[in-house]
Amino acid sequence: MNHLTLTIDADGIALITLDHAAETMNLVSPEWLAEFAAAVETVATDPAVKGAIVTSGKKAFMAGADLKLLSKGFSKAEALAFSEAPTRMHRRLETCGKPFVAALNGLALGGGFELALACHHRLLVDDPKAVVGLPEVKVGLLPGSGGTQRLIRLIGVQKGLELLLSGAALGPAEALKAGLVDAVVPPGDLITAAKAWLMGAPDPVRAWDRKGYAAPEAGGLLNPGMAALFSMQPAANAAKTFHNDPAPAAITSVVFEGIQLPFDKALAVESKYFAKLLSGPVARNIIRTTFVSKGEAEKLASRPAGVPKANFARVGVLGAGMMGAGIAYVAAVAGAEVVLIDRSQAEADKGKAFAEKTLAREVERGRRSETQADDILSRIRPGEDFAALAGVSLIVEAVFEETAVKADVTRRAQAVAGPDVIFASNTSTLPISGLAEASQRPEGFIGLHFFSPVDRMALVEVILGRRTSQETLAHALDFVAFLRKTPIVVHDSRGFYTSRVFQTFIHEGMAMLGEGIAPALIENAARFAGFPVGPLAVTDEVTLELPMKIIRQAEAEVGQAFERPCGTPVLERMLAAGRGGRKSGGGFYDYPQDGPKRLWPGLADIYPVRADQPDITEIRHRLLAIQALDTARCLEEGVLTTAADGDLGSLLAWGFPSWTGGTLSYIDTVGLEAFVAQCDGFAQRYGSRFEPTPALRRRAAENEPFYPAPDGAERA
Structure with a gap:
């Protein structure tokens, strides 16, 4: 076996040690699943075995699924099967009639902690690095092998939902207090304590498998506490995600529905919600850029081979x-x-x-x-x-x-x-x-x-x-x-890549202001798109002098060939009005000492708000599109050499919304044909800066995305 070892001692206690030979971390994979399922069957069917301990031969217990695998994309049917296989294995483990104890010798997150939750008892080593939790929401997913349903039945709906929506990882003391583990044990005593628990002949039937079981806080909207929680939670999710990330809403739904169902039916509901998220674009985007591409970059995938490593004493x-x-x-x-x-x-x-x-x-x-x-x-x-x-x-x-x-x-x-x-x-x-x-x-x-x-x-x-x-x-x-x-x-x-494309964001925001669009509408549209702050606020932070200086420098060095950005007239007028940004006392915003910043009332005098305001969705798409389009130009011009660098740079440099996966992933998410059509419409209304390049039109005509999408995978 490449992923684990199984031994049985003279007292009939099986020890399953997770230890993937080819990896530094134990990960959930189809190969691991097959080996572990076989080990469970051995424990279940061997009359000499009284129970089993699950632990790890590595410093950590187990992480979740291999994110490289998840980033490749799944159809909904493939995603459902991906969830159902470990769900069946976990269910077999907890209903086989033999007690299992998880001896968590280190970090247990995601699928690794779902395995622990399926065990009848959990012991955690007393080590600050030994954190446990279900962080799937952070990658646009939910726990897909029983994690949502076991957690809420163990610690209650409200506490469970909070942990699922935050994706928090808890250390030993916090995990014990929250009820995620049954005991915290000194490092040298972990296996001994696990065996002692098994030798006490514990009941291997989980609470939810006993006749007459009533889930905690069940009753749906007939339960006043649950009615209040689930009436308010959707609004809280929307306030945080602006409906860009479907994972929090899916988690809320699966908890609400699951707590009212028999356990096996609740697991089926969880798998269906998981499949919808995994086959959708947001999880794929987040995982590919923030984990896979970031990991490759940090491993120096772009480093020329054969050059001795330098040191920097x-x-x-x-x-x-x-x-x-x-x-x-x-x-x-x-x-x-x-x-x-x-x-x-x-x-x-x-x-x-x-x-x-x-x-x-x-x-x-x-x-x-x-x-x-x-x-x-x-x-x-x-x-x-x-x-x-x-x-x-x-x-x-x-x-x-x-x-x-x-x-x-x-x-x-x-x-x-x-x-x-x-x-x-x-x-x-x-x-x-x-x-x-x-x-x-x-x-x-x-x-x-x-x-x-x-x-x-x-x-x-x-x-x-x-x-x-x-x-x-x-x-x-x-x-x-x-x-x-x-x-x-x-x-x-x-401007290279990051400064060049970031400037399209702030200039587009200023151009909108110059067109008479309400400044609050511009800023809120950016927030609704997923940007940390709006283009006017971020311009105040970098100062209005900086983009103006960049323009003048380019004009001096490039001459008449340089085309001024669309927001230049607004920059000039604001600077002439003495509004240079936060550092100089105020720009598009005022910064009172006794309260939060607020839009400068004088904007209405310089740029009166026109009567006909565009829909917020139009502004949102316009801000996203101008940056994505210029990134595509950077790739075509050879400024960027890979789509992955463009996406990673956009997320880490200026906060392009993470749900998109980055500027080029955003084009793929919209769909090339739809994106080109959208840009054509913007070009007609707002100017040639939105004109798609011939290369982008060719990509759309030939359906050649920046990242290949599997059959059946969804776009936004």
Whole structure:
């Protein structure tokens, strides 16, 4: 057996040890299911066996299903069969007449915890890393092998529903208090305690299989408590998801229906809801981008082969402002000695002060010890003398976003560090090939675009200049991995990928304002689409000066060939009115000291709201489409090399809605033909920026999605 071992001791206690030989984590798969079902049959049919212990030979007990498998897509029939097989196995386990105890020696999540719930008794090791829970809602699914029905019968409807809708993972003390496990046991006593329970001849019949069983809080809408809960929960789900993610609504329905049914019928209902979610686009989108593509990126799938791995014992950071200070901090946390250079010692010290403040907060919250914080802080060496860069293996430039300034520090740094040191620019918009002209060795020059705040944002956009070598790319990716960040690789252009497409979002919002669309309608439509904030609010945060500066810089460098973005007139008018954004006291919003931000009333004077307002759905689709369309252009132009990088970048860089799976997955979700038709309509009404490219029209005509969809899988 490749997934488990089965032994039976002299007392008739079977020990089933999950231990997938080819994986670091035990996962639910068809192969595992067949082996485990066979082990259950052995326990059930061997008269010498009194009961069974299920544990793991790995540090963790078991996770859920293999997400790579789930991301490939299922038809509804395939998804139903995928759910019904483990459901039958779990049911056989709990009704076979022999008691099973789950000895959870580590993490048990998703399908792994569903297996534990099917056992008659659960023991959890006393280890803070040993968390348990059902997090399926976070990937657009619900527990599909009995998890919803066993949980609510064990701990009650209200507590169970809260855990299912949050997807929370609980540590030992919390899990015991909540009733998810029966006991918490010291690490060395787990198997002994499990066997002792079995030797006590426990009753192997579950409560819900006894005659006359009444489910807790049953009665549906005739039960006043349940009537109140299920009357309000749909509205709470909608307020959180805006109907973009169907999983919370499905979980609520399956709990409501299941608690009123006999157990086996409730399991059948659960499988049907699970199948609908798994065969739908949202779960597929979320799983593919946020788990599979993200995992591949973090394993450095784009790294050129055959290049020896680089190490980063000592690195340099030029510029101790917000970005430079953040980069210095994460590099020091990763273990590097960091030379942090700015124009003066005082400015450099301010950069180190950011690390000091951040570490103090970490210590206060119990995430680091004082000693750990002191060690990290000691690795940051602030100063103004470029000579301190001697001996660094990589330099990240994070100075003012101006070509001449960046060229100056590049020359000064390479004069000390030498031309062979990897030189990376943290520019967000300036073409890397142009910046590399100041370098002694353009082959060793690359872009590393971090996002603010650096310590919390996972993405790094790795930008190849025209002359960047494959060795430089490999070592830049090594550095991103060293920082425990997630890389995407793009080719050089103005704005690269993330800044370029993000700007379409804010400019489209400003263009709508200029058309007389109510600002609250614009902002709410963005929220309803799934964006964390609306385009006007996020423009205030980045400041109105920044996109205006990007426009002027492009005009100076590109000339008449540069086409001004659609929101430029609004930018100019707002800046002329002294409304530069939050940092300057107010922009599209006011920021009173005694309350939350609110839309600036003066907007109505500058941009009167027209009488005929578009439907909120039109605005929602317009904001999503402009970003998706420009991402498709980036892929066609070679700025992006894979659809996965485009999707991952859109989710992690600026918060494109996760239910879509990303900008290109969104096109697939809408359907190519429908998306092209939608863009054609927008082009007629709002301008040529919505005009689909010939390549996108060809894709639609030939039904060639960015990701192949299986037969029977649904689109939105």
